[in-house]
Structure formats: C-alpha cells, structure tokens
Amino acid sequence: MLYRDAGQFKDTYSADQQIFPIRQDRIGITLVLLFAFPVVPVIGNQYWLSAILIPFLISALAALGLNILTGYAGQLSLGTAAFMAVGAFASYNFVLRVPGMPILVSFVLAGIMAALVGIVFGLPSLRIKGFYLAVATLAAQFFADWAFLRVPYFTNDSSSGSVSVASLSVFGLSIESPVSKYLFCLTIVCVFALLAKNLVRGHLGREWMAIRDMDVAAAVIGIRPVYAKLTAFAVSSFIVGVAGALWGFVYLGSWEPAAFSIDRSFQLLFMVIIGGLGSIMGSFFGAAFIVLLPLFLSQVPHLLGIPLTVTVASHLEFMIFGSLIVFFLVVEPHGLARLWSTAKEKLRLWPFPH
Amino acid sequence: MQALQIFISGIAQGCIYGLVALGLVLIYKTTETVSFAQGELMMLGAFAGFALMTLLGFPFWLALFATIVVMALFGIALERIVIRPILGQPAFSLVMLTIGIGYVARGLVTMIPAIGTETHTLPVPYKDQIWNLAGLVLNVEQMVVIAATAVLSALLYLLFRYSKLGIAMQAASQNQLAAYYMGIPVKRLNGIAWGLASAVAAVAGLLLAPITFVHANMGFIGLKAFPAAVVGGFSSLPGAIVGGLIIGASEKLAEIYIPQFLNAPLTEAMGVSVNLAGLEIWFPYALALAFLLIRPEGLFGEKHIDRV
Numbered sequence: 001m002l003y004r005d006a007g008q009f010k011d012t013y014s015a016d017q018q019i020f021p022i023r024q025d026r027i028g029i030t031l032v033l034l035f036a037f038p039v040v041p042v043i044g045n046q047y048w049l050s051a052i053l054i055p056f057l058i059s060a061l062a063a064l065g066l067n068i069l070t071g072y073a074g075q076l077s078l079g080t081a082a083f084m085a086v087g088a089f090a091s092y093n094f095v096l097r098v099p100g101m102p103i104l105v106s107f108v109l110a111g112i113m114a115a116l117v118g119i120v121f122g123l124p125s126l127r128i129k130g131f132y133l134a135v136a137t138l139a140a141q142f143f144a145d146w147a148f149l150r151v152p153y154f155t156n157d158s159s160s161g162s163v164s165v166a167s168l169s170v171f172g173l174s175i176e177s178p179v180s181k182y183l184f185c186l187t188i189v190c191v192f193a194l195l196a197k198n199l200v201r202g203h204l205g206r207e208w209m210a211i212r213d214m215d216v217a218a219a220v221i222g223i224r225p226v227y228a229k230l231t232a233f234a235v236s237s238f239i240v241g242v243a244g245a246l247w248g249f250v251y252l253g254s255w256e257p258a259a260f261s262i263d264r265s266f267q268l269l270f271m272v273i274i275g276g277l278g279s280i281m282g283s284f285f286g287a288a289f290i291v292l293l294p295l296f297l298s299q300v301p302h303l304l305g306i307p308l309t310v311t312v313a314s315h316l317e318f319m320i321f322g323s324l325i326v327f328f329l330v331v332e333p334h335g336l337a338r339l340w341s342t343a344k345e346k347l348r349l350w351p352f353p354h
Numbered sequence: 355m356q357a358l359q360i361f362i363s364g365i366a367q368g369c370i371y372g373l374v375a376l377g378l379v380l381i382y383k384t385t386e387t388v389s390f391a392q393g394e395l396m397m398l399g400a401f402a403g404f405a406l407m408t409l410l411g412f413p414f415w416l417a418l419f420a421t422i423v424v425m426a427l428f429g430i431a432l433e434r435i436v437i438r439p440i441l442g443q444p445a446f447s448l449v450m451l452t453i454g455i456g457y458v459a460r461g462l463v464t465m466i467p468a469i470g471t472e473t474h475t476l477p478v479p480y481k482d483q484i485w486n487l488a489g490l491v492l493n494v495e496q497m498v499v500i501a502a503t504a505v506l507s508a509l510l511y512l513l514f515r516y517s518k519l520g521i522a523m524q525a526a527s528q529n530q531l532a533a534y535y536m537g538i539p540v541k542r543l544n545g546i547a548w549g550l551a552s553a554v555a556a557v558a559g560l561l562l563a564p565i566t567f568v569h570a571n572m573g574f575i576g577l578k579a580f581p582a583a584v585v586g587g588f589s590s591l592p593g594a595i596v597g598g599l600i601i602g603a604s605e606k607l608a609e610i611y612i613p614q615f616l617n618a619p620l621t622e623a624m625g626v627s628v629n630l631a632g633l634e635i636w637f638p639y640a641l642a643l644a645f646l647l648i649r650p651e652g653l654f655g656e657k658h659i660d661r662v
Contacts, residue, residue: 076446128646130445131388131588135580136646139639146636150629262577266453273450312465319461325454330439333447 003347019197036186041179049178052291057185058246060287063271064196064280065239070269071277072200073232074212075125079137080268082121082144083237084244085260087114089154091245092163096156103168103175107188107245114241115234122233126226129215141262148257155257164254181250188246192239197280199235208232209278274328276337285336293321359490360606366496366565368602369503373558374579375586375594376510377551382588383527384547385441387448391432392555393576394456399425399556400563400572401463404474414479421560422553429552430545437548438541456573463570470570476563495564502561506554507595514591523547578605581642587655596653601638609634 008023010016020026044053066080091110094101121140125133148154155163168175168184175184199205207228210218219225248255267290275286297317332339374392381389402424406417436455440447464470475481483494514520526533526540533540559572566572578601586597613630620628651657 070446076449124643124646128650131449132584132646132650134388134449135584135639136643138577138580139636139643142636142639146632150632153626269450269453273447277446311471312467315461315465315470319458319465322454322457322459322461326436326451326458329447329451329454330436333440333443 001348001350001352003344003350019194019201033190037183041182044179044182046178049182052295053182054178054185054251056287056291057182057189058243058251059268059271059291060284061189061192061246062240062243062268063275063283063287064193065236065243066268067272067275067277067279067283068196068200068208068239069232069236070272071279071282072205072212073208073229073236074129075122075229075232076130076134077137077236078134078262078265078269079121079139079141079144080240081260081262081264082137082141083114083118083240084247084264085144085148085257086117086237087111087241087244088248088255088260089148089163090114090241091249092165093154093156095165103170103249107242110245111238111241114244115238118233118237118240119230122230122237125229125233138262141265145257145261148260160256162254162256165249168249175250185246185250188242192242193280193284196239200280204228204231204235212278270325274325274335276335276340279335279337281340282335282337285340289336293324297321355489357607357611360610361603362490362492363496364603364606365599366493366499366602367606368582368599369499369595370558370562370575370598371579371582371602372586372595372598373503373506373554373561374576375582375598376507376591377554377558378579378583379586379588379591379594380547380551380554382583383591384523385433385437385544386445387437387441387452388445389452389551390449391452391455391459392551392579393573394459395425395429395552395555396559396562396576397463397570397572398428398459398559399552400476400559400568401469402556403560403563404476404568405469407477408474414477418557418560421556425556426549426553428549430549432552433545433548438544441544460570460573473567473569475567476560478564481564499561499565502557503595506557507592510554510591519543519546578638581638583652584642585645585652587652589656590652590654593652593654600653601641604641605634605638608637 003022003024005022005024008021010021015021020029040053041049062080062084065083066077069075069077087107087110090113091106094106094109095103098106117140121137124136128136149161152158155161170184173180175181200208207218207223208231210221210223211225211228211232215225218228244260248259252259271286271290272283273286274289275284276282294317297320298313374396377392377395378389381387381392399421403417403421406412406420407414412420432455436451437448440451478495480494480498485492485494485497514524522533522538523543523546525536526538526543530540555576562572562575566575579598582598582601583594584597585600586593586595612633616630617628620630645652
C-alpha cells in the first residue's frame with residue numbers, strides 16, 4: 001500500500017525513462033542523499049567517518065566495478081585486487097613524476113591504465129569462460145603481486161617496498177580532515193554509481209547481460225562478443241582502478257603491494273555475492289555487510305558480557321564471518337538485493353497478503 | 355647435476371599439487387563443483403595428523419590411517435550438511451561457498467589456543483634423513499612424497515578400474531541421469547567423492563608437513579593445484595597428477611634458472627637493473643594460461659568446443 005505506483009502517470013518520454021520511475025523511490029533516494037551529504041558530517045564522529053564510512057564507500061565502488069564484470073557481463077574474476085593495485089600505483093606514479101598534476105586527473109589516468117591492464121588480462125575471456133577464466137584472472141592477481149614488489153620503478157625505488165602520499169588538495173580545497181575525505185569519496189562514489197546505473201540500463205549493459213545469459217544466442221542476434229567482453233573488462237577495471245587509487249590515497253595514505261593481495265580479491269567477491277550479482281544496489285549492500293560485520297562481531301562478546309581475550313575474539317570473528325557467509329549463501333544465494341526487492345514487492349501489497 | 359636435483363625437488367612439490375588437484379578433479383567430475391576448499395582440507399589433515407601424533411601419542415602408521423579415516427568422514431559430512439542444499443544453484447555461488455568453507459576452516463584452526471597460531475613439526479620417522487645416491491643428495495622426505503603419490507595413484511587406479519564403487523563413480527560422473535536409472539545411489543556417491551577427495555587432501559597434507567611444517571596458512575599452497583588441474587585437464591584423474599608434476603617441476607626450474615639466465619641480458623638491454631627473482635608465484639598460472647589459450651581441454655581432458 002505504501003509502495004503502490006497507482007496514479008503516477010508518465011506523460012513525457014523522459015519521465016518514462018528516468019532511473020527511479022516510482023515517486024516513493026525518488027523520495028527515498030533524495031532523503032538518503034540529504035542525510036548522507038549534509039547531516040552525516042555533522043553528527044558523525046571521527047571514528048565512524050574515517051574507519052567505517054570511508055572504507056565502506058571505497059569498497060562499494062570497487063564492488064560496483066566487480067559487479068559490472070561478474071554480475072552483468074558474467075565474466076568471473078578473481079584478480080580484482082590486482083586492478084586496484086594498478087590504479088593505486090599508477091595514480092601514485094602520475095602524481096610523483098608529472099609536476100603539478102591534479103589529483104582528480106591522476107585518478108582518471110590511473111583508471112585508464114587499469115582499464116588497459118584489464119583489457120590485456122581480459123583477452124583470455126574471448127576463448128575461455130567460467131572457471132577457467134577465474135584461473136586466468138588469478139594469474140593477473142599473482143603477476144601484479146610480483147610486479148609491484150619486484151619492479152622498483154613502480155615504488156620509486158623504495159627500499160621497504162611501501163609508498164606514501166602527501167596531503168591531497170582538490171580545486172584548492174585541502175582534503176585532510178575525515179569530513180572532507182568522506183565528502184570527497186561520497187561525491188566520487190555517487191557520480192560513478194549514477195554513471196554505472198545508466199550504463200547498465202543502456203545498450204552496452206543489455207549487450208553484457210545477453211552475453212552473460214547465453215553468449216551463443218547473443219552472437220547469433222548480432223552482438224559482437226569481443227566488443228562486449230572487452231568493454232566489460234575495460235569499464236569494470238576503470239572503476240576498480242579508481243577505487244584502488246582512492247583506497248591508497250584517501251584511506252590508507254601509505255601502502256605496500258601486500259595491501260592488494262588475494263585476500264582483498266576474495267573479500268570483494270564476497271561483497272558482490274552477498275550483495276547480489278547483477279545489481280548496483282547490491283554492491284552497496286554487500287560492502288556494508290562485509291565492512292560492518294567484523295565491527296559488529298567484535299562488539300558482541302563485549303555487549304553480552306562474555307570475557308574473551310583479544311586474540312580469541314579476533315579468531316572467533318574470523319570463523320563466524322566465514323560461517324555467516326556460508327549460511328548466507330545456503331539461505332539466499334541471490335544476495336541481499338533479492339531480499340530488498342522481495343521486501344519492496346511485499347510493500348506494494350501490504351497490509352494485504354496477496 | 356644441479357638441474358637434476360632441482361628437477362627432483364620440483365617433482366616432489368608437484369606430487370603435492372597433483373594430489374590436491376586429484377581431489378579437485380574428483381569433486382568436479384562427480385558434482386560439477388569447483389572446490390576452493392581443497393587447500394584448507396589439506397591443512398586440516400595435517401593438523402589432524404599432528405594432533406593424533408602429539409596429543410594422543412599415536413604411532414606414525416596408526417596416525418596416518420586414523421587421519422585418513424577422520425578426514426574422509428569429515429568430507430562426507432561437509433558434503434551432506436553444506437554442499438548438498440545448494441547443489442542446484444549457479445556454479446558461482448558454489449565456488450564462493452567453498453571459499454567460505456576454507457575461511458571457516460582456517461578460523462577454526464587458528465581459534466584453538468596455543469596450537470592453531472603456531473608452526474609445528476610433524477614427528478615422522480623419516481625426518482631430516484638424506485640419501486646419497488650416485489652423486490645426488492636426495493631428501494628422504496621428498497622421496498617419500500613421490501613414492502606415496504605413486505602408491506596412492508596406483509590404489510586409486512585399481513579402485514576406479516576394478517571395484518564396483520569406482521565403476522559406479524565413473525558412471526555417475528559421465529551421465530548422472532543414466533546412473534540414477536541404473537539404480538546407482540548418486541547422492542551417496544557424491545558424498546563418497548567428497549570423502550575421498552578430503553582423504554587424498556589429508557594424505558597430501560601429511561606428506562607436505564615435514565617439508566613446510568604444520569601451520570594454518572598451508573592452504574594457500576593448494577591454490578597452485580588449480581593450474582595443475584587446468585594443465586592436466588579438468589575431466590581427467592591421471593591428468594591431475596601429470597599436471598601437478600609439470601607445474602611443480604617447471605615452477606622449480608623457472609625459479610632457479612630464469613633469473614640466472616635472464617637477469618644479466620635484460621639488465622643490459624633495458625638499462626635498469628632487472629631482478630626476476632620470485633617469479634614462481636605467478637609462473638604456474640602463466641603456464642596454465644598458455645595452456646588455456648593453446649589447448650583448453652588440458653593434456654588429457656575431453657574436448658568441448660563452444661564456438662561463438
């Protein structure tokens with residue numbers, strides 16, 4: 001009853017084609033944005049902003065990129081952290097070696113570098129699919145691990161293998177405090193989410209979904225598999241590269257190649273699976289789940305008054321994390337996005353049962 | 355001579371990869387699931403053997419037998435409780451589920467106080483022994499790995515060729531529906547396949563333990579079993595072993611000889627100091643990738659062409 005769209009007539013083409021055709025959706029997203037932009041920086045404390053919201057936003061962006069590749073185009077990729085590393089190190093090198101390069105331009109260039117690397121490692125997808133492609137992307141992951149560790153050019157001949165960045169400034173505004181970092185990330189994530197949503201609604205997105213569902217039939221009706229698959233890799237790696245650059249510059253500040261190891265790849269995959277494959281909203285849900293869950297688990301023994309040493313608590317949290325993922329996959333394999341859309345469907349009829 | 359020595363140690367390492375890949379291919383053939391949990395099952399097998407030998411004081415052969423039985427039962431239970439409910443789901447969810455199982459296993463082991471987070475040595479009777487044979491210095495632990503792999507492969511060959519269970523498993527993997535019609539209990543066979551794969555992984559863990567010691571991160575070695583299975587062919591059990599041997603030998607040889615021969619010429623050619631050390635972390639995958647582009651069905655697999 002709350003969610004019915006009865007009475008909402010569209011009388012222009014642009015009204016019919018908008019992203020949120022139902023008025024309740026538009027009100028909801030406006031409220032979320034009004035809360036996120038002006039209210040959260042005021043009420044949020046430094047811990048929430050810098051340790052929870054910023055990693056959530058950047059992880060959601062990376063999960064968005066991975067969702068485009070795996071959820072929309074159906075190409076399984078286990079090497080996402082490698083593309084994040086390419087983005088982070090490329091951005092670092094552009095800022096280091098080109099005097100006076102603005103941060104945003106370096107992020108875009110880093111994304112383009114990551115897209116190029118993504119196309120190279122996506123070439124196997126033209127001949128192999130499914131699990132074998134996963135092994136090929138594992139090759140990308142380990143190759144990136146090795147390259148950023150062993151080739152001194154990328155880390156500017158750093159003896160410890162780690163790089164660090166100075167303070168950022170965008171359009172003359174300095175991005176130092178948690179509030180400014182949070183707003184910077186939030187703006188970039190919103191822009192990319194809007195671009196991604198429009199991309200998957202349009203011609204290219206439909207080509208990707210056709211390739212995912214039945215690539216032989218897609219080729220029969222005239223969709224070029226080479227173009228679709230390589231653009232999927234390119235767009236996804238661009239977004240993941242920008243997310244990697246954000247991760248390094250805004251969240252970490254200083255990092256070494258081990259920050260983008262295979263654990264990170266698996267974590268992003270978990271976000272995408274739990275959030276829901278093939279759903280922009282799902283990337284955000286999954287990122288929230290994965291970022292917030294360890295915090296929640298570390299607080300629960302404390303709240304229940306059970307005395308646990310720190311080490312046992314952290315191992316227990318690891319185990320509960322894994323078993324929750326297993327439980328979630330058994331109970332709802334389509335992820336949180338499916339739960340969300342089911343809830344919306346039920347809301348249309350509430351309080352009637354059918 | 356040094357090349358032969360490196361080759362032999364590569365073969366020994368490759369036997370471990372081959373055993374883990376064997377379990378992988380076994381599970382794939384019967385349930386069409388790619389299990390990323392094989393590495394962690396190997397780690398659990400090593401820890402189980404360690405617990406039986408040090409905590410319960412079992413002698414070596416009894417501990418070996420008991421570990422195999424315990425891990426086989428664990429594999430059967432795992433299939434029944436966790437895998438069977440979601441067998442019909444898309445393959446991607448199953449893969450992520452097995453990765454999740456790996457996380458749970460690792461978390462469980464590290465949670466055990468004072469044992470899970472330390473590195474332990476497995477008290478095997480042949481520890482630290484060396485044979486001097488015709489100028490070669492052979493590590494007995496590595497020889498045991500090669501011998502045990504050969505024996506296990508022979509046993510499994512006999513199982514699949516001559517026993518009723520083995521023939522039933524082959525039938526179920528070739529055509530599940532026809533196997534159902536012939537009265538073969540396919541669901542039970544899936545459980546047995548998982549139990550067998552866990553037992554093989556446990557043997558691999560016990561064989562690997564004297565070389566790399568028993569610790570909670572042993573499972574990452576299992577990731578190299580994927581290129582081994584790809585090279586050998588995902589639908590072929592002997593191919594898994596052969597693929598493992600190829601990956602192990604080539605990885606070791608590449609680790610030593612590629613930097614030795616290519617560092618100097620590349621440094622001269624490119625003007626910057628080039629150090630190709632440590633490339634064994636991605637060399638097996640590059641090899642698997644080359645195989646995928648040239649011969650996707652692997653050395654022994656069946657051809658399956660889907661031209662688009």
